[in-house]
Amino acid sequence: MKISEKPIFELGKKAQSEIIGLAIVVVLLIFALIFFVSVKNNDDNLDTRLIRTNLRANSALNALMKVNVDNDQMSRLIEDCLKQKDQKCDVAHNSLKTFLDHIFEEDYYFKVLDIGNNILIVNNNEFAFGVDCKTSISASPYIFRGLGKAELKICT
Amino acid sequence: MTKKGQLEMGITLMVIIIFMVILIASLILYFRFTYTQIEENKESILDQRYNSLLNVIIGLPEFRCSKAGVESECLDASKLDGFREVSDSNSDYYKTIFGDVEEIWIEVIPENGKDYYDQIEYNIYGGSNGKGVIYSVPVSLFYPDYKKYKIGILKIRGIL
Numbered sequence: 001m002k003i004s005e006k007p008i009f010e011l012g013k014k015a016q017s018e019i020i021g022l023a024i025v026v027v028l029l030i031f032a033l034i035f036f037v038s039v040k041n042n043d044d045n046l047d048t049r050l051i052r053t054n055l056r057a058n059s060a061l062n063a064l065m066k067v068n069v070d071n072d073q074m075s076r077l078i079e080d081c082l083k084q085k086d087q088k089c090d091v092a093h094n095s096l097k098t099f100l101d102h103i104f105e106e107d108y109y110f111k112v113l114d115i116g117n118n119i120l121i122v123n124n125n126e127f128a129f130g131v132d133c134k135t136s137i138s139a140s141p142y143i144f145r146g147l148g149k150a151e152l153k154i155c156t
Numbered sequence: 157m158t159k160k161g162q163l164e165m166g167i168t169l170m171v172i173i174i175f176m177v178i179l180i181a182s183l184i185l186y187f188r189f190t191y192t193q194i195e196e197n198k199e200s201i202l203d204q205r206y207n208s209l210l211n212v213i214i215g216l217p218e219f220r221c222s223k224a225g226v227e228s229e230c231l232d233a234s235k236l237d238g239f240r241e242v243s244d245s246n247s248d249y250y251k252t253i254f255g256d257v258e259e260i261w262i263e264v265i266p267e268n269g270k271d272y273y274d275q276i277e278y279n280i281y282g283g284s285n286g287k288g289v290i291y292s293v294p295v296s297l298f299y300p301d302y303k304k305y306k307i308g309i310l311k312i313r314g315i316l
Contacts, residue, residue, distance in 0.1 A: 026178075037189060055207060055210065055211060055293055056293050056294065059214070059293050059294050059295060059296075060293075060294040062229050062230075062296055063230075063294045063295055063296035063305075063307045063308075064294075064307065066230060066296040066298075066305040067296065067305050067306060067307050068304040068305050068306070073305065099265075099307055102265060102307070103294045103307065103309070
């Protein structure tokens with residue numbers, strides 16, 4: 001039994017254009033749905049990450065500045081280093097690197113800035129560790145009064 | 157039935173089949189998405205809860221450094237050293253604070269020796285055979301007998 005004399009691809013031009021229009025609308029709807037879902041998910045995750053990272057960043061910077069290296073606290077070592085760039089700077093630099101690598105599994109960026117907001121460099125050792133990232137959470141900077149500051153960012 | 161009627165029946169059937177396929181695919185997608193969202197919400201709630209707990213633990217007077225009543229932002233290692241006995245004898249009280257966490261402990265950068273100054277881990281609460289997710293935060297540890305600070309990682313193992 002023959003159902004139709006014309007196969008479907010021989011439908012009129014109007015019908016073809018209507019089908020194409022419908023297909024375009026469906027595709028657009030699917031894209032809109034995917035976009036909405038991905039944006040919504042990102043928002044939810046971001047809030048939680050912000051809370052967690054803020055606590056980690058502030059607590060880590062506080063612990064780093066307090067820790068004793070030999071008989072000096074790290075904050076004192078950096079302060080001395082900002083005042084007079086002597087051999088203590090090497091101790092501070094090496095210890096900072098060791099501690100930071102031990103503390104963070106995620107990406108971070110830690111730097112010590114002098115009073116002119118330039119990264120402290122002593123004996124070719126740059127007091128900047130990790131990789132600067134586009135989106136991050138910063139701890140409140142640790143201020144070395146009249147000398148500079150230390151900043152820590154955790155990448156999100 | 158006329159040819160035109162047959163053709164229209166065919167088209168209607170095709171439309172219904174395509175509609176059903178799209179509907180079923182959409183339903184599968186919707187339920188998968190809802191399931192994923194529920195899982196993510198659960199994870200997010202647990203994440204917030206355990207991070208708040210980390211904050212609470214850091215602020216507990218049982219652990220916090222203090223001198224002449226003035227608290228500072230660190231944990232006292234001598235208090236941590238003796239806390240296990242305190243928590244075991246007041247388990248009901250600490251259960252209300254720590255909730256359903258499986259384990260709370262602090263890892264310290266290791267050094268040689270046997271004194272509490274050289275202890276590499278302080279087990280604060282719970283056992284060590286859990287399989288839950290670990291949440292952590294770096295903390296400053298103060299050793300009053302030596303007047304020195306170290307860095308520790310406060311960790312809690314939550315439920316799955």
